[in-house]
Amino acid sequence: MEFLRAESCYLSKDGCRLVWQGIDEDDQHVIVLVKKELDQLLGLLTKGAAGKVELEDEFSIILVNTDTTQFQLKEYKTFEVRTGVLRKHLLDYRKIPYAPKPIKIYPKEFYPSIEIEKEDEQIQNQLLNEILSYKGQAAVSEDQLFRVMATRRSTRNFDTSRRIEEWKVEKILAAGDTAPSAGNFQGFKVVYVKNQEIKKRLVEAANNQPYVNAPLVLVYCMDPSRVKMNFPSKILKKFSLQDATLTAAYSQLAASALGLSSIWIGMIDEEKVKEIIGTDLQPSSILCIGYPHQKRPPKPRRKLKDLVHVIE
Numbered sequence: 032m033e034f035l036r037a038e039s040c041y042l043s044k045d046g047c048r049l050v051w052q053g054i055d056e057d058d059q060h061v062i063v064l065v066k067k068e069l070d071q072l073l074g075l076l077t078k079g080a081a082g083k084v085e086l087e088d089e090f091s092i093i094l095v096n097t098d099t100t101q102f103q104l105k106e107y108k109t110f111e112v113r114t115g116v117l118r119k120h121l122l123d124y125r126k127i128p129y130a131p132k133p134i135k136i137y138p139k140e141f142y143p144s145i146e147i148e149k150e151d152e153q154i155q156n157q158l159l160n161e162i163l164s165y166k167g168q169a170a171v172s173e174d175q176l177f178r179v180m181a182t183r184r185s186t187r188n189f190d191t192s193r194r195i196e197e198w199k200v201e202k203i204l205a206a207g208d209t210a211p212s213a214g215n216f217q218g219f220k221v222v223y224v225k226n227q228e229i230k231k232r233l234v235e236a237a238n239n240q241p242y243v244n245a246p247l248v249l250v251y252c253m254d255p256s257r258v259k260m261n262f263p264s265k266i267l268k269k270f271s272l273q274d275a276t277l278t279a280a281y282s283q284l285a286a287s288a289l290g291l292s293s294i295w296i297g298m299i300d301e302e303k304v305k306e307i308i309g310t311d312l313q314p315s316s317i318l319c320i321g322y323p324h325q326k327r328p329p330k331p332r333r334k335l336k337d338l339v340h341v342i343e
């Protein structure tokens with residue numbers, strides 16, 4: 032049952048009817064509140080307080096909590112509604128203006144449950160590595176994914192004499208396809224550039240970054256027209272940018288898992304890239320992948336306590 036509305040009630044002129052709707056259209060449940068009960072309930076809701084309202088039948092009660100309000104009825108039925116929703120409906124019904132109190136946020140430092148007693152300044156990302164390699168009680172082995180995350184490092188120096196096996200390319204593309212996307216509409220397109228001339232031209236469109244001419248070049252484009260959701264175009268564009276970014280990030284991790292390295296290219300002249308690859312879609316990034324000349328350790332990161340702010 033979902034709470035539907037508050038409406039006037041001919042049985043109690045200054046009270047109201049609260050209506051819940053079931054799955055079927057004719058499946059409705061109504062609770063009638065008399066004036067005294069409605070006033071008491073509104074008293075709690077306007078103060079933002081938790082509390083109890085006893086109904087006239089001397090059995091049923093309304094329990095108001097900050098998040099949910101429960102109506103426990105004499106027929107042993109219980110109906111629920113989010114307190115904020117009930118407040119809005121009842122204040123609108125009584126035409127009482129209501130300005131929600133702003134929530135004050137005091138972010139705190141974040142302390143992970145794993146602590147390092149003596150931090151070794153020589154070891155980079157020590158805490159991050161500890162957390163990623165921690166073996167919890169997961170049903171499947173988490174190790175591999177977290178090891179890939181802990182060891183990934185961008186490269187701009189590819190061994191261009193080594194070609195990437197096709198099965199690896201396929202895995203990289205398939206991994207990108209597993210990424211979540213807004214409404215699962217997958218608002219992006221991946222352009223797999225094999226042509227050497229096009230790769231060279233992409234170097235120019237990427238501020239002359241030479242490593243864009245890599246063994247594997249994937250251009251990620253936003254395709255908001257795929258996102259069939261009833262939102263303004265600005266939102267659909269934002270979704271498609273996030274979709275394209277996520278799929279590239281999944282592929283980047285997969286490449287690392289396969290012993291390859293990559294560099295994410297965000298510094299691109301979008302109009303030039305569009306012209307070079309022959310598309311109307313806006314490119315968001317280029318992922319350049321290959322075997323590295325040398326596999327390097329990951330870069331240092333911020334401390335988690337500086338990165339994460341806790342709101343309790």
Ligand SMILES: Cc1cc2nc3c(=O)[nH]c(=O)nc-3n(C[C@H](O)[C@H](O)[C@H](O)COP(=O)(O)O)c2cc1C
Pocket residue numbers: 183184185186187240294295296297298299329330
């Ligand atoms: C949004 C974004 C844009 C980037 N653009 C470029 C770029 O145009 N050229 C480049 O050489 N690296 C680029 N990078 C790569 C970053 O410099 C690199 O990921 C960062 O230094 C962290 O290193 P790591 O990937 O080894 O952890 C970009 C990365 C991201 C996420």
